Amino acid sequence: MGVNQHSRGTWMNNLIMNLHLLTGKISTPGNGPFSLTGQPSACGTIREVGCLSHRLPADMVVTNPEHRKIAAKIWNVPAEKIPDKPGLHTMEMFKSLDRGELKVLWIQCTNPFQSLPNLSRYRKAAKDGKAFIVVSDVYPNRTTELADVILPSAMWVEKTGMYGNSERRTQHWFKMVEPPGKAKPDWWQIVEVGKRLGLGHLFDYKGDFDKEVFEEYRRFTIGTGKDMASYDEYVNSRGLRWPVNNGKETKWRYNREYDTYVIPHTPPLTSPSSPPSKGGEGEVVKGGKWGIINFYKAKGGKAVVWQRPYEPPAEVPDEEYPFYLSTGRVLEQWHTGTMTGRIPELRKSAPEAVVNMNPADAQDLGIKTGERVRVISRRGEMVFKVDINGRTTPQRGTLFVPFFDENKLVNLLCLDSYCPISKEPDYKKCAVKIRPVNKEVVL
Amino acid sequence: MKIDRRGFIKTSAVSLFLIASGKDVFAEADKDITWGKAVCRYCGTGCGVMVGVRDGRVMAVKGDELNPVNKGLLCIKGYMLPNILYGEDRLKTPLIKRGGEFIETDWDEALDLIASKFKEALKERGPNSIAMYGSGQWTITDGYAATKFMRAGIGSNNLESNARLCMASAVAGYMSQFGSDEPMGCYDDLDYADTFFIWGANMAECHPVLFSRIQNRVTKGKNIKVIELATQMTRTTSIAHKYLEFKPQTDLAIANAIAHVIIKEGLYDKDFVKENARGFLATQRKRQSPSGQWG
Numbered sequence: 001m002g003v004n005q006h007s008r009g010t011w012m013n014n015l016i017m018n019l020h021l022l023t024g025k026i027s028t029p030g031n032g033p034f035s036l037t038g039q040p041s042a043c044g045t046i047r048e049v050g051c052l053s054h055r056l057p058a059d060m061v062v063t064n065p066e067h068r069k070i071a072a073k074i075w076n077v078p079a080e081k082i083p084d085k086p087g088l089h090t091m092e093m094f095k096s097l098d099r100g101e102l103k104v105l106w107i108q109c110t111n112p113f114q115s116l117p118n119l120s121r122y123r124k125a126a127k128d129g130k131a132f133i134v135v136s137d138v139y140p141n142r143t144t145e146l147a148d149v150i151l152p153s154a155m156w157v158e159k160t161g162m163y164g165n166s167e168r169r170t171q172h173w174f175k176m177v178e179p180p181g182k183a184k185p186d187w188w189q190i191v192e193v194g195k196r197l198g199l200g201h202l203f204d205y206k207g208d209f210d211k212e213v214f215e216e217y218r219r220f221t222i223g224t225g226k227d228m229a230s231y232d233e234y235v236n237s238r239g240l241r242w243p244v245n246n247g248k249e250t251k252w253r254y255n256r257e258y259d260t261y262v263i264p265h266t267p268p269l270t271s272p273s274s275p276p277s278k279g280g281e282g283e284v285v286k287g288g289k290w291g292i293i294n295f296y297k298a299k300g301g302k303a304v305v306w307q308r309p310y311e312p313p314a315e316v317p318d319e320e321y322p323f324y325l326s327t328g329r330v331l332e333q334w335h336t337g338t339m340t341g342r343i344p345e346l347r348k349s350a351p352e353a354v355v356n357m358n359p360a361d362a363q364d365l366g367i368k369t370g371e372r373v374r375v376i377s378r379r380g381e382m383v384f385k386v387d388i389n390g391r392t393t394p395q396r397g398t399l400f401v402p403f404f405d406e407n408k409l410v411n412l413l414c415l416d417s418y419c420p421i422s423k424e425p426d427y428k429k430c431a432v433k434i435r436p437v438n439k440e441v442v443l
Numbered sequence: 444m445k446i447d448r449r450g451f452i453k454t455s456a457v458s459l460f461l462i463a464s465g466k467d468v469f470a471e472a473d474k475d476i477t478w479g480k481a482v483c484r485y486c487g488t489g490c491g492v493m494v495g496v497r498d499g500r501v502m503a504v505k506g507d508e509l510n511p512v513n514k515g516l517l518c519i520k521g522y523m524l525p526n527i528l529y530g531e532d533r534l535k536t537p538l539i540k541r542g543g544e545f546i547e548t549d550w551d552e553a554l555d556l557i558a559s560k561f562k563e564a565l566k567e568r569g570p571n572s573i574a575m576y577g578s579g580q581w582t583i584t585d586g587y588a589a590t591k592f593m594r595a596g597i598g599s600n601n602l603e604s605n606a607r608l609c610m611a612s613a614v615a616g617y618m619s620q621f622g623s624d625e626p627m628g629c630y631d632d633l634d635y636a637d638t639f640f641i642w643g644a645n646m647a648e649c650h651p652v653l654f655s656r657i658q659n660r661v662t663k664g665k666n667i668k669v670i671e672l673a674t675q676m677t678r679t680t681s682i683a684h685k686y687l688e689f690k691p692q693t694d695l696a697i698a699n700a701i702a703h704v705i706i707k708e709g710l711y712d713k714d715f716v717k718e719n720a721r722g723f724l725a726t727q728r729k730r731q732s733p734s735g736q737w738g
Contacts, residue, residue: 002643002674004612008695013616015698016642021620022705022723024715030635032628035613036650037487039579039606045586046579046606047614047624053600057590059623062600075595083570087600090607093574102574103564106557108585109578110605132560139530149553150545152534156484156527157494157501161582163482165489167629169512170583173481176496177528181535182550186581187588192550196558199596203588210584217587225623238480238491238510241629253627293719297623304620305722310699313692324691326674331648334485334520342530343523356675391648394675395688422615424607428674429691 001038001328002428010421011308018305027254027293037166038335044164048226048242049217053093054086057220059297062086074219075202089423091116091416098125106134107143108186109153111336114142114406117414117425120380136186141338142406151189154179160210162234168250170228171239187213225253225261225297256292313429314417317397321377321431323361324398325413328427330391333404341406353405355384355434356392365436372437375399377430380412383437399432476502480510483521484580488652490517492524501525512630518651565597574601579609633657639669643694647678658682672697 003012017026017033025031037043050057060067062082072079088096094112096102098121116122126133126146135147138155158179164170179185191203205212211231218228221242229244240249245260256262295303317324332350334340341347355375357367367373369388374381384401392400401410415430476495483490491510495503504524508515537553538545564572577589581604593602617624633639633656646654661667661682671683674691689697705711716723 001609001649003694004610005608006612006694007692009612010615010619012643012694012698013612014620015695015702017616017620018702019698019705021720022702022711022716024712024719027627030632030637032626032632034626034628034632035610035616036644036646036653037579037606037613038609038649039487040482040484040489041581041583041586042487042579042606042610043625045581045583046577046604047610049583049586049590051577051581051586051590051602051604052607052611052614053603056594057587059618062594071594075591077595081598082594083598083600085600087571087602088574090576090603090605093576093601093603096574101572103568103572104557104560105574105576107576108589109580110576112576112605115605115608132564134557138534140532140534144534147538148540149557150534150538151553152536156524157479157481158528159582161482161584163489163582165482165512166487166626167489167512168625169489169629171482171489171491173494174479176477176479176481176494177499177501180528180533182537183533183535184550186577186585189554190585190588190592192554193557193561194592194596196554197561197596199592202591202596213584213587217583238507239482239489239512251629251631253623254621255627293715295621295719298621298721300721302719302721305716305720306620307722308695308699310693310696324674326691328645329649331651331678332519339484339527340520340523342532343526345523346520349519392645392675392677395690398674398691400675419612419615421619422611424609424611427608 001036002326004035004422004424005427006424007314007417007419007426007429008308008311009419009424009426011306011311011419014306014308017303021303021305027252029252032252035166038329040165041163043166043168044162044170048164048221053089056082057217058224058226060220070220074216077202091418091423091425094122094125097131098122100130102131104132104134106136107147108136108189111137111141111143111338113146114336114409115403115411116416117411117427118379118416119409119412119414121416123412136189137338138183139338139342141336142409152179152181152183153189154183154185158183159185162210162214165239168241168253169239170234170242172231172234174235254293254295256294261296262292262294314426315378315415315429315431317431321433322397323432323434325375325377325410325430325432326394326398326400326428327403327410327414328400330402330404333402335404337404337406340404350402350404353384353402353408353410354387354390356387356390356394356400357434358394358396358398359388361396362386362388365434367434367436374435374437375401375410375413375432376435377413377415377432379415379430382408382410382413384408384410399434403427480507483517484524484527485520486650487579488512488650490521490652492517492521494524501528513652516652516655521652561597570597570599571601573597573599574603577602577604579604579606630656633660636660637664637667639667640672641669641679641683642672643674645673645677645679647681654679654682 020026068082136151157176160175214231221228227243252258332346418425490513491507506515506517670685
C-alpha cells in the first residue's frame with residue numbers, strides 16, 4: 001500500500017514497472033509487476049465495471065466520445081446523457097461536501113468518516129448538515145452516525161454476488177441465507193430509488209436480476225481484451241481470469257502462448273480503448289526476445305518507460321513536528337473494523353490501536369511499552385498506548401498506527417494531499433510530534 | 444517454557460493463518476449442513492471458501508480446496524467469517540434521523556424521502572449536486588447498478604468509491620504504461636518466481652494467504668531470494684533475505700537508482716526494450732545529460 005498511498009503514487013507504479021520493462025521480466029511465468037488489492041472486488045467492480053468518476057466499463061473513460069457512445073447504446077439512453085467531464089474524485093467529493101456544493105450524498109458499503117485522511121474537516125462538514133446524507137451499511141459505525149437516513153444492507157452470502165480479485169479472477173456465489181430483518185442488497189436499494197425517480201426502465205430486467213445485469217455488463221467487455229465469460233461459466237467454476245475467450249481464461253496477458261489476443265483472429269479486435277496494434281489477419285505477431293510479447297492495448301503495441309524524478313513529500317518533519325506518521329492495517333482487523341470488530345476472537349487479539357515506535361526513539365524520550373502518548377499533527381491529535389517492538393518496528397523518526405479502531409480515529413492526523421495523477425491520498429507520511437501523557441500538566 | 448503475552452499472541456496469530464482447511468475438525472459437524480462455494484468477504488486475494496448452512500444460518504466456513512487461489516487455506520479472519528453476519532447490533536430496518544435521534548421506519552418511507560431529496564437537488568442545483576460513494580466490497584451487480592443509475596439515470600459522473608484511497612495509483616500506472624488496467628500476470632507467478640521484491644507491502648498481515656504461498660516457494664524452491672523494501676520492519680521481514688529500509692518517499696530515488704545501474708552497466712534486455720517499449724531512448728539521453736535525473 002506504500003507504493004499507492006503516496007503523493008507520487010502513479011510515479012512509483014511507473015518506476016517499478018519500468019524495471020520490469022527494462023529487464024524484459026514481464027508477462028511470462030514468474031515475471032511481472034503485481035499490485036496487491038485490499039478489497040474483494042476493487043478490481044472486479046470498481047476498476048472493471050468503472051465505479052470511479054472518470055471511468056466507464058472495460059477500460060473506457062467518460063472523456064472519450066466514442067466510449068460514451070458505446071455505453072449509451074448498451075444502456076439505451078441518448079449519448080448526451082453521460083456527461084463528458086469526469087465527476088468529483090473522492091477527495092474533491094468530500095471537499096465539495098464541506099463547501100456546501102453537494103445536496104445529496106449516498107454512501108454504500110464503506111466507512112469514509114473513519115477512513116478519510118484529515119478526517120476532522122470532513123466529519124465536521126457532514127455534521128453541519130450541508131447535504132442530505134444516506135448511508136447503506138450492515139452495522140452502526142462512524143459513518144452511519146452522521147447519516148440522515150440509514151439503510152440496512154444484505155451482505156456477503158445473504159445475496160447472490162460476484163467479485164473480481166487482484167489476479168483478474170471473477171468469482172460467483174449464490175445467496176445462501178436470508179438477510180436479517182428488512183435488510184436488502186445495495187443494488188436493490190439503488191433500483192428502488194431509481195423507480196421513484198422515473199428511472200425504472202434502466203433496470204427493467206425480465207429474468208434473474210444478477211444474471212441479466214452481468215450479461216449486459218459482459219457486452220461492454222467482448223472484443224476488448226477484458227472479455228468476461230458467460231454468467232453460467234462462473235456459476236460452474238472456481239472463477240476465471242479475464243480475458244476469457246471460448247471458455248479459456250488467460251494467465252499471462254500480452255503473451256502469445258497464453259493470451260489469444262496476441263494471435264490475430266477473426267472477427268478482428270474492436271477495442272473501444274485503443275485499436276489493435278498488431279499486424280494483419282493471420283500474421284504472426286513479432287514480439288521481443290521470445291517473439292511472444294505484444295502489449296496490444298498500448299499505442300503501437302509498446303509499453304511506455306516513463307521518466308519520473310524524485311519529489312519531496314508533501315509534509316516533511318521539522319523541529320516542531322519531528323516524526324513521520326504512517327497508518328495501516330493489522331492481521332486480525334480489517335480496514336475500519338465494521339465487520340471484524342464484531343468478532344470477539346479477533347477483537348481480543350487486536351483490541352485497540354497502539355502506536356509502534358523505534359526502541360531508540362522511545363529510549364530518548366523515556367517512553368516504555370504500555371505508556372500512553374499523545375500523537376499530534378497540524379490537523380489533530382489522539383492518545384495511544386505505545387508498543388515497542390510490537391507488530392512493527394519503524395525506523396528512527398517514524399511512527400506506525402493502524403486505522404481499524406473506531407475509538408481512535410488516527411486518520412484525523414493524516415494529510416489529505418494526494419497524487420496529482422491518481423488523486424490517491426498519501427496515508428504514509430505526515431509530520432507529527434509526541435507527548436507522554438503522564439508528563440502532561442493537568443490544569 | 445515462559446511465553447510473554449505478546450509472544451503468545453504473535454505465535455497464535457501466525458499459526459492460525461497457516462492451519463490447513465481443517466477437514467477433520469469439520470467432519471462431525473458436517474451432518475445436516477449444506478455446503479456452497481463463495482468468496483471470502485475481506486481482502487483482494489479472493490480466497491475461495493466453502494460456506495456451511497444449517498436451518499437458514501451460516502454455521503461454518505472452511506477453505507475451498509478446489510479453489511486455485513488458496514487451495515484450502517484461509518487466514519484467521521477467513522475462519523471467523525460466519526460471525527460477521529450475526530453481530531448483536533446488526534442494522535435490520537431503515538432509520539431516519541429526526542431531532543438528532545434515529546427513528547425506525549419502513550422501506551417506503553425511507554425510499555420516498557431519499558427520492559424527494561434527489562428530486563429537490565436535481566431541480567435546484569442539477570445532477571452535479573448529487574454524489575454516490577461506493578465500495579470495492581460492492582458486488583459486480585451493486586457496482587453496475589450504481590454506475591448505470593448515476594451516469595445513465597441521474598446524468599452525473601459523481602460516482603466514486605473507497606478504492607480511490609487504496610489502488611487508484613496502480614490504475615494510473617497500468618493505464619499510462621500499458622493502455623489497460625490491471626496486472627499482466629497472476630498468482631501462479633508466485634510459484635514460478637525465484638526472486639521476490641516485496642515493496643512497501645506488509646503481506647504477512649494484509650495478504651496472509653499469498654504470503655504463505657511465497658513462504659512455501661522459499662521453503663521448497665532452490666535459491667529463492669526475497670528482497671524487501673520498506674520503511675519499517677514487520678512480520679513480512681521475517682522471510683526477507685535482504686531488507687532495504689528506506690526513508691519515507693525516497694523509494695522514488697531508489698527505483699530510479701536501480702534503473703540507472705541496469706542501464707549504465709548494460710544489464711537491460713536490449714531486444715525486449717527495442718521491440719516492446721517506448722520512451723527508453725529518451726530515458727537514456729536523460730541519463731547522459733548532466734542535469735538529468737538519471738545521471
